[in-house]
Amino acid sequence: GAVVSQHPSRVICKSGTSVKIECRSLDFQATTMFWYRQFPKQSLMLMATSNEGSKATYEQGVEKDKFLINHASLTLSTLTVTSAHPEDSSFYICSAERGGGGYTGELFFGEGSRLTVL
């Protein structure tokens, strides 16, 4: 079946540094990917829609200058948390939508990346 891979699975960084998280669709092309954030014991909140070859669409309240999204190819989207602070510590999960023909209506989720900012 389809696989979406995220890297790194865990990252610890110091406050003020930037962290990049990668989301790859391994066996299909994804014109659209989504980034979610999940705080402990809470639900998933959509942060942004990543569109291949164009700018990401951010949800209300999400700072686009802080959470940089790049979707340069049909199999890779990256989320960069710039100048990270402890309140950015969270579980970040991406999902990928199968592009082109044969769209099944099912999304595929990555394994998640746990960010801890000290």
Place this chain on the structure above:
Amino acid sequence: ELKVEQNPLFLSMQEGKNYTIYCNYSTTSDRLYWYRQDPGKSLESLFVLLSNGAVKQEGRLMASLDTKARLSTLHITAAVHDLSATYFCAGNTGTASKLTFGTGTRLQVTL
């Protein structure tokens, strides 16, 4: 704006018992998803419900969708400890498959 609510938020049940998790949503959703999440893990897809009256079953779990009532249910039959996890429902709107998640139901099955 789509809003999705689940209840209960927490459910403790004994092995062998049956129970239902409810998912209400506020506006029309193209499809309704159910996911399972184990602690520290990502989401595992359980069901995708596409139309009114849809019913899907996998093992001890059965999901249904009533689009007129804007309600989906996840029924657990004869619960076993391995079903302990957090369960999320999610809907989407429009053509984009971006999901709005429910609050989640933390299920604890006790021996």
